[in-house]
Amino acid sequence: xxxxxxxxxxxxxxxxxxxxxxxxxxxxxxxxxxxxxxxxxxxxxxxxxxxxxxxxxxxxxxxxxxxxxxxxxxxxxxxxxxxxxxxxxxxxxxxxxxxxxxxxxxxxxxxxxxxxxxxxxxxxxxxxxxxxxxxxxxxxxxxxxxxxxxxxxxxxxxxxxxxxxxxxxxxxxxxxxxxxxxxxxxxxxxxxxxxxxxxxxxxxxxxxxxxxxxxxxxxxxxxxxxxxxxxxxxxxxxxxxx
Amino acid sequence: xxxxxxxxxxxxxxxxxxxxxxxxxxxxxxxxxxxxxxxxxxxxxxxxxxxxxxxxxxxxxxxxxxxxxxxxxxxxxxxxxxxxxxxxxxxxxxxxxxxxxxxxxxxxxxxxxxxxxxxxxxxxxxxxxxxxxxxxxxxxxxxxxxxxxxxxxxxxxxxxxxxxxxxxxxxxxxxxxxxxxxxxxxxxxxxxxxxxxxxxxxxxxxxxxxxxxxxxxxxxxxxxxxxxxxxxxxxxxxxxxxxxxxxxxxxxxxxxxxxxxxxxxxxxxxxxxxxxxxxxxxxxxxxxxxxxxxxxxxxxxxxxxxxxxxxxxxxxxxxxxxxxxxxxxxxxxxxxxxxxxxxxxxxxxxxxxxxxxxxxxxxxxxxxxxxxxxxxxxxxxxxxxxxxxxxxxxxxxxxxxxxxxxxxxxxxxxxxxxxxxxxxxxxxxxxxxxxxxxxxxxxxxxxxxxxxxxxxxxxxxxxxxxxxxxxxxxxxxxxxxxxxxxxxxxxxxxxxxxxxxxxxxxxxxxxxxxxxx
Numbered sequence: 101x102x103x104x105x106x107x108x109x110x111x112x113x114x115x116x117x118x119x120x121x122x123x124x125x126x127x128x129x130x131x132x133x134x135x136x137x138x139x140x141x142x143x144x145x146x147x148x149x150x151x152x153x154x155x156x157x158x159x160x161x162x163x164x165x166x167x168x169x170x171x172x173x174x175x176x177x178x179x180x181x182x183x184x185x186x187x188x189x190x191x192x193x194x195x196x197x198x199x200x201x202x203x204x205x206x207x208x209x210x211x212x213x214x215x216x217x218x219x220x221x222x223x224x225x226x227x228x229x230x231x232x233x234x235x236x237x238x239x240x241x242x243x244x245x246x247x248x249x250x251x252x253x254x255x256x257x258x259x260x261x262x263x264x265x266x267x268x269x270x271x272x273x274x275x276x277x278x279x280x281x282x283x284x285x286x287x288x289x290x291x292x293x294x295x296x297x298x299x300x301x302x303x304x305x306x307x308x309x310x311x312x313x314x315x316x317x318x319x320x321x322x323x324x325x326x327x328x329x330x331x332x333x334x335x336x337x338x339x340x341x342x
Numbered sequence: 343x344x345x346x347x348x349x350x351x352x353x354x355x356x357x358x359x360x361x362x363x364x365x366x367x368x369x370x371x372x373x374x375x376x377x378x379x380x381x382x383x384x385x386x387x388x389x390x391x392x393x394x395x396x397x398x399x400x401x402x403x404x405x406x407x408x409x410x411x412x413x414x415x416x417x418x419x420x421x422x423x424x425x426x427x428x429x430x431x432x433x434x435x436x437x438x439x440x441x442x443x444x445x446x447x448x449x450x451x452x453x454x455x456x457x458x459x460x461x462x463x464x465x466x467x468x469x470x471x472x473x474x475x476x477x478x479x480x481x482x483x484x485x486x487x488x489x490x491x492x493x494x495x496x497x498x499x500x501x502x503x504x505x506x507x508x509x510x511x512x513x514x515x516x517x518x519x520x521x522x523x524x525x526x527x528x529x530x531x532x533x534x535x536x537x538x539x540x541x542x543x544x545x546x547x548x549x550x551x552x553x554x555x556x557x558x559x560x561x562x563x564x565x566x567x568x569x570x571x572x573x574x575x576x577x578x579x580x581x582x583x584x585x586x587x588x589x590x591x592x593x594x595x596x597x598x599x600x601x602x603x604x605x606x607x608x609x610x611x612x613x614x615x616x617x618x619x620x621x622x623x624x625x626x627x628x629x630x631x632x633x634x635x636x637x638x639x640x641x642x643x644x645x646x647x648x649x650x651x652x653x654x655x656x657x658x659x660x661x662x663x664x665x666x667x668x669x670x671x672x673x674x675x676x677x678x679x680x681x682x683x684x685x686x687x688x689x690x691x692x693x694x695x696x697x698x699x700x701x702x703x704x705x706x707x708x709x710x711x712x713x714x715x716x717x718x719x720x721x722x723x724x725x726x727x728x729x730x731x732x733x734x735x736x737x738x739x740x741x742x743x744x745x746x747x748x749x750x751x752x753x754x755x756x757x758x759x760x761x762x763x764x765x766x767x768x769x770x771x772x773x774x775x776x777x778x779x780x781x782x783x784x785x786x787x788x789x790x791x792x793x794x795x796x797x798x799x800x801x802x803x804x805x806x807x808x809x810x811x812x813x814x815x816x817x818x819x820x821x822x823x824x825x826x827x828x829x830x831x832x833x834x835x836x837x838x839x840x841x842x843x844x845x846x847x848x849x850x851x852x853x854x855x856x857x858x859x
Contacts, residue, residue, distance in 0.1 A: 132557030136581035139561050143470065143578055145437045156430040215471040216438075220578060305560050307539035310425060315536035316622075320547035320657075 102275070108286050109271040113264050116293035123296025124304050137302040143216040151210055155203025161196040162239070166253070170261055173254035180251045189250050194243035201236045208233070228298045235287040241280055252277070257285070344619040345642060345653040347662045348530070348550035348693050349588060349612065349824060350671045351602070352681050353523055354813060355699035356772065357609040360521035362386050362482065364601035364610075368525075371600050372587070377579025379444040379469050382481045383586035384601040387522045390497035390511070390752070391484040395440040398572040399685065400498040405434040407533055407570030407688030408626060415627050415689055420537035420568040429539065434567045438578065442479035444469040470578070487519055494519070499755035507749055518748060520699040522756075523609070525601060526573040526586035527684065527692030528552050530617065530637075531626040534585070537568030542583075548827075549614075550693065551588045559583055570688035596826030598818075608816070613669030613823045614662055615676075615693070616642045616653055626689045630759050633686045641676055644669070661825035668823045670812055671695065678809055680768050682757035698753050698765055700772040767799070774799040775813070778806040 128135055141148050169176045180186040208229055211217050242249045256273040263270040274285065295301055368384040387393040401407055405419025417424070419434040428434075447464035455462035468475040484493035491512040500508050511517070528545075532552050535543045542558035543565060545551070554565070554574070561581040565574040574585040589599035597603070602610040621640040628636045642649045644666035653663055666672065674681040674697060681695035750762040750769075758764040774795040781792045796806060812820060 133580075133582070136559065136561040138581040139563055139576075140578070141432060141435055141563065142438055142566075142576045145431075145435065149431045149433075152430045215473055219471045302560060305540065307426070307429075307541075307560065307562065309541060310539040311422060313541055315421075316531070317535055317541060317544040318547045319544045 105271065105275045108282070109260075109274050110264075110269045112286070112293075113289050116289040120292045120295050124301065127296050127301055128304065135301050135305055136299075138220075138299045140217050140220055143220065144210065144214050147206070147210045147214070151203050151206035153203070154199045155207060158196045158199030158201075158203055162193065162200060165193055165196075165250075169250055169253040170258050173258035176254035176258075177251060180248070180254070186248065186251070190243055190247045193250065194240060197236060197240040197243055201233075201240055204229070204233055204236060224298050228294060228300060231287065231290060231294065235284065235291060238280060238284040238287060242284060245280065246278070249281070252281070343642075343649070343652045345616050345649060345656050345658060346547065346550065346619045347653070347658050347666065348615050348617055349528070349593065350550075350615045350669075350675070351525075351694045352611040352613075352671045352674045352697060353694070354609045354611070354674075354697045355520055355522070356697065357607040357813070358386070358521040358523060358699075359607045360386055360388065360486070361606050363604045363606050364523055365481075367600040367604035368586075371589070373584075375579075376469075377577040378575070378584060380438060380441050380481075381575040381577075381584065383573070383575075383584075384523065384525045385481055387482070387524065388485055388487055388493075388519050389522045389756070390494040390499065390519060391487065392493050392496045393484075393522075394442075394481050395436050395572050396479070397496060397498055398570075401570060401688070404436060404570070404572065405567060406572065407568070407690060408531070409689070410627070410630075413627060414623075417533055417537055417568055418570075420533070420564040425537050425539045425562070425564040428564075429562055432563050432567055435563055436566065436572065438470075439479070442481060442483070443475060443477075445475060445477055487517070491517065499752055502751045502755055502760060503749055507751075511749070511752075520748075522684075522696075523601075524571065524573070524684070525694065526552060526588070527571060527690065527694045528586075528588060530619075530622050530691035530693060531689065533568040533570060533688070533690050534565035534574045537564040538562070539564060543574075546590075549590075549593070551590050551593075552585070553587055553590070554583055554585055556580075556582050556584075570685065570690065571692075593824055594827035596824070598822045598824075602822065608821065611670040611674060611812075611816075611821045613671035614665040614825070615669060615672050616644050616649060616658070616663070616666050618642055622691065626691055630687055631761065633689065634682060634758050634761065634764060637683065637686065637691055638676065638679075641672070643676075644672065659825065665823050665825045670816070670821055670823060673808075673812060678771065678805070680771050680809070682764065682768060684757060685759075686757075687759040696757055697772070698757055698768050699748075700769055700776070770795075771799045771801065771809070774801055775806045775809050778803060779810055 141152075180189065211221055211225070211229070246252065256277065260269075260271055260274050274282065277285075291300070295303065364384045365382055365386055369382065372383060373379070373381045382394065385394050393399065397403060398406075401418060407418055408415040409418045420428075445466045446469055447466055449464050452462050452464050465474050466477050467473060487494055494512060494517075495508070503511075528550055529552065530550075532543070532545060534554075535545060535552065538559075539562045540558055540560045542555045542560070544553060544555070546553060559582045561576070561583070563576055563583065565583050565585075566572070566576050568574075569585075574583050576583050589597075589601075592599060592603075598612060602612055618640050621636075625633065625636045625640050644650070644653075644663060650663055654660075671681075675695050681697045683692045683695055686692070750765055751760070753765040753769075754760050754762045774792075777787055777792045777795045778801075781787045781789060796802065801809075
């Protein structure tokens with residue numbers, strides 16, 4: 101049991117994160133053509149709305165919630181010190197988890213029933229959706245069955261994750277958690293592991309740069325000003341287009 | 343003054359016969375692929391008609407292009423922050439049914455069916471799902487109006503016409519149409535570039551071709567909404583957007599784009615125009631009535647020494663300036679003032695121009711005794727053995743234009759943001775040239791009439807002959823004046839030669855030791 105636990109909670113996280121970092125950089129830098137949202141709105145737009153909006157909004161909130169508990173464990177514990185505030189936090193988490201679940205269910209229903217969407221579905225799409233579904237169900241289960249889960253996260257999981265970050269893994273507290281939560285943790289690292297190999301890769305190219313760049317873009321093969329400046333004779337200014 | 347060069351096309355609509363050869367040439371080269379089968383980077387539409395995708399000109403539906411926002415402009419259906427807030431689901435994005443579901447036929451059924459009482463048929467099947475389907479739309483579904491005035495009635499360009507005027511157009515005996523070939527307009531203020539959250543779309547500095555970097559595109563689909571001409575297409579298989587590339591690999595090699603090269607009617611002209619990039623924002627934000635004129639004004643005179651000097655400082659090659667001086671598009675657009683951009687009110691400053699169609703000319707058929715008139719006709723005039731006179735001249739000089747079977751408002755809605763005078767000016771020039779040539783070749787028009795027509799349109803017989811030459815007799819090299827990419831620049835387009843510059847001798851790709859900054 102401890103060998104399996106050690107593998108799942110010490111070795112696997114490192115494998116997952118290293119795979120994520122290396123895979124994502126490789127795919128972004130050398131296989132840019134394959135990095136896309138693979139949107140299927142063009143083939144079916146109406147039913148997509150009822151799936152994609154709740155799914156994405158929900159998963160963003162849930163992700164940010166986990167991030168806060170990871171980054172600010174003390175603040176999370178302080179917030180949860182009053183039962184009412186704990187219930188509000190857990191309730192919010194559950195509602196957004198449910199939103200993700202409903203959205204994902206709608207998306208999967210659409211994927212399996214619409215002939216056009218089936219035509220663009222790969223086995224990997226189904227695999228990653230199943231993994232997500234399991235992860236979301238486990239998450240909702242934890243929010244419902246262990247209503248102090250956020251405090252557990254702050255008290256047990258945040259130190260564990262930080263110990264991984266600091267390369268001195270202490271997973272003892274995790275070994276003792278209920279199996280539902282343990283599965284949820286493994287599922288999370290499995291998702292991280294899968295990002296470079298699936299359509300999930302689109303999360304790393306969220307286009308925030310759009311907010312700061314000018315609307316129009318003109319690219320020159322040659323820097324038309326520098327090329328005429330005699331002082332740039334030995335500098336190598338790479339053309340942007342290649 | 344920031345002088346840049348732009349490759350620009352002129353379509354002479356009077357010459358278009360609607361054969362779709364351009365579309366097929368383009369399809370065979372670029373879009374004969376899975377996910378791209380529904381794309382027609384070049385398509386030909388019958389006007390009046392709904393076009394492809396259906397009613398693309400109606401921006402109340404598609405939310406394409408720019409709209410006025412105070413003194414400036416904003417994207418109608420995308421932009422900051424809409425391109426990000428709508429990223430999970432774009433409410434203004436057309437779906438494949440707005441174009442058509444691509445199909446093929448089960449041809450093998452024709453030869454492999456077992457013998458029976460019935461003739462075997464090849465059923466249509468979807469190229470997306472592979473399932474049998476009913477064909478409900480195609481890329482030129484309303485070609486030649488498809489035998490029904492219904493498609494014409496749904497044309498968005500009728501908004502400025504009264505019901506009575508519309509009904510008059512749809513009378514079967516008066517029904518008329520023309521063809522409108524369309525490719526990407528390679529705009530100066532492209533809405534697709536502005537809407538792209540990934541920054542994958544860009545305008546090439548050297549020749550103004552607008553391209554989508556397929557390695558950077560992430561399939562956020564905002565360009566499909568933003569382009570008011572619906573000329574960026576989403577490839578449902580690769581999850582990337584694609585568009586007309588103006589056959590840049592051919593242009594760089596000094597070859598004409600496939601659509602132009604294959605054009606049966608020789609309606610297309612391709613040339614370089616120099617323009618002042620500093621004015622782009624101001625012109626795109628101008629009042630709707632001024633947009634066309636101001637766009638014409640920002641196109642610079644390639645013979646002006648100041649322009650040439652500014653172009654050279656900007657790195658515009660001598661061969662490009664030379665091409666700009668011989669540019670057939672510059673002649674049509676600026677010198678002769680005969681061409682207009684398509685839907686300038688979208689404010690993208692499209693750089694493809696159209697000579698509006700004069701056809702159909704109102705003609706009368708009457709009985710005439712040709713034996714009497716024979717003497718006054720020119721030698722090369724054709725003498726018909728019958729006694730009918732097919733007369734395309736009118737007593738009033740431009741009667742056929744003012745009483746055109748196509749109300750000027752319709753043409754103005756297409757080409758001049760509603761300015762009927764701008765369209766009438768161009769059509770009158772076409773008519774004047776026609777009258778002039780009629781005098782020269784047939785000789786049955788009074789010289790005073792022709793002189794008056796030419797004077798009225800600021801033309802001289804010499805200019806009219808120039809226009810006639812480029813319209814009717816022009817050789818390929820007159821219609822296609824583009825500098826090929828320079829050899830040294832052509833290499834840079836593929837690989838960066840500076841990689842080995844300043845390195846230590848032959849065969850080493852490692853730089854010399856630095857002395858520390």
